[in-house]
Amino acid sequence: MNSNGTDRSWPGVIRRYAKYLPVTESTRVVTLMEGNTPLIPVPGFVKAIGGNFDLRLKYEAMNPTCSFKDRGMTMAITTAVARGAKTVVCASTGNTSASAAAYSARAGLRCVVLLPEGKIAHGKLSQALLYGATTVSVRGNFDDALRIVRELGETGLVEVVNSINPVRIEGQKTAAFEICDTLGDAPDFHFLPVGNAGNITAYWRGFREYQAEGIIRRLPRMMGWQAAGADPIVQGHPIQHPETVATAIQIGNPASWGGAVEAARDSGGLIGSVSDEEILFAYKLLARTEGIMVEPACAAPLAGLIRCVRAGEIPEGSVISATMTGHGLKDPDTAIRVSGFQPLVVAATREAVLAVMGV
Numbered sequence: 064m065n066s067n068g069t070d071r072s073w074p075g076v077i078r079r080y081a082k083y084l085p086v087t088e089s090t091r092v093v094t095l096m097e098g099n100t101p102l103i104p105v106p107g108f109v110k111a112i113g114g115n116f117d118l119r120l121k122y123e124a125m126n127p128t129c130s131f132k133d134r135g136m137t138m139a140i141t142t143a144v145a146r147g148a149k150t151v152v153c154a155s156t157g158n159t160s161a162s163a164a165a166y167s168a169r170a171g172l173r174c175v176v177l178l179p180e181g182k183i184a185h186g187k188l189s190q191a192l193l194y195g196a197t198t199v200s201v202r203g204n205f206d207d208a209l210r211i212v213r214e215l216g217e218t219g220l221v222e223v224v225n226s227i228n229p230v231r232i233e234g235q236k237t238a239a240f241e242i243c244d245t246l247g248d249a250p251d252f253h254f255l256p257v258g259n260a261g262n263i264t265a266y267w268r269g270f271r272e273y274q275a276e277g278i279i280r281r282l283p284r285m286m287g288w289q290a291a292g293a294d295p296i297v298q299g300h301p302i303q304h305p306e307t308v309a310t311a312i313q314i315g316n317p318a319s320w321g322g323a324v325e326a327a328r329d330s331g332g333l334i335g336s337v338s339d340e341e342i343l344f345a346y347k348l349l350a351r352t353e354g355i356m357v358e359p360a361c362a363a364p365l366a367g368l369i370r371c372v373r374a375g376e377i378p379e380g381s382v383i384s385a386t387m388t389g390h391g392l393k394d395p396d397t398a399i400r401v402s403g404f405q406p407l408v409v410a411a412t413r414e415a416v417l418a419v420m421g422v
């Protein structure tokens with residue numbers, strides 16, 4: 064460990080947690096040293112929402128492509144290489160494509176990404192393009208793109224690296240391990256956004272495996288949050304035209320629907336939904352109270368937490384973790400639009416700057 068508490072010899076999630084993953088000694092691991100992300104206490108945010116508990120944010124923005132998708136992608140691309148695949152394909156609301164493109168470049172594989180036209184935050188699009196993926200804009204939504212990817216997978220010509228590929232979930236469960244390794248036990252609650260529902264499925268699996276190993280003594284209540292315009296699990300049926308500012312979770316028919324329902328049910332948690340207004344409120348509040356910039360989807364569980372606090376559902380002194388799935392810089396357009404500010408343009412003099420400083 065160095066003085067920042069980060070381990071410079073960190074080998075990436077596969078080597079660190081090999082015992083729990085479908086790999087062997089001889090596996091050729093494709094890694095960008097993902098994982099080992101910080102678990103940041105946010106007392107200022109907790110105070111601002113009137114809570115009295117210990118909230119820690121698992122800041123997955125610190126992964127190599129700035130989202131949690133890298134944990135699953137190191138497994139998916141490692142497995143694709145082991146199977147002798149030449150081409151990988153995925154549908155994506157943005158972050159899966161960024162991650163698939165990066166790990167494919169690293170492994171020397173061809174990567175094809177299918178994106179819903181006009182629904183991808185600019186940071187994510189810039190990544191897929193720069194990493195050199197064949198980037199296909201589909202005139203439809205994410206669910207249409209995923210349907211086509213499933214069909215492509217059936218041809219046997221390509222390796223699908225969406226979370227319908229079970230090794231993605233295996234890689235992603237390592238985030239739950241890291242939280243427990245840091246806290247010394249599981250938290251009381253774990254909050255996270257739910258889109259295609261792979262991640263909540265993965266976390267629940269990770270917590271249960273650690274409990275089975277005797278590493279943790281309790282299990283957290285799993286609190287998953289969808290956006291109100293894209294909340295099929297809460298509604299109990301697929302949504303034809305999902306709409307939300309949180310594009311990462313703009314999904315109408317989640318692939319891991321059953322996994323999400325099971326995690327919520329078996330843990331005594333829930334799947335809820337919050338409006339775009341609540342999401343943007345929490346998004347701004349986190350940035351202003353803690354200096355932490357996340358993408359809008361991450362604010363869904365924070366908005367959910369605010370609801371729970373108001374309803375008196377969070378006991379004092381609880382230990383709560385929440386996954387901040389992706390970096391705020393992924394979606395600079397929303398940040399600029401929502402900030403409420405614009406740069407103040409002045410003459411290049413001290414007086415002009417003093418005049419706008421209001422001091």
Ligand SMILES: *Cc1c(COP(=O)(O)O)cnc(C)c1O
Pocket residue numbers: 130131132158159226256257258259260261262263311312358360361388389390
């Ligand atoms: C993929 C993603 C989600 C949703 O995760 P699922 O596993 O699809 O539920 C949430 N936030 C961000 C930033 C993502 O990239």
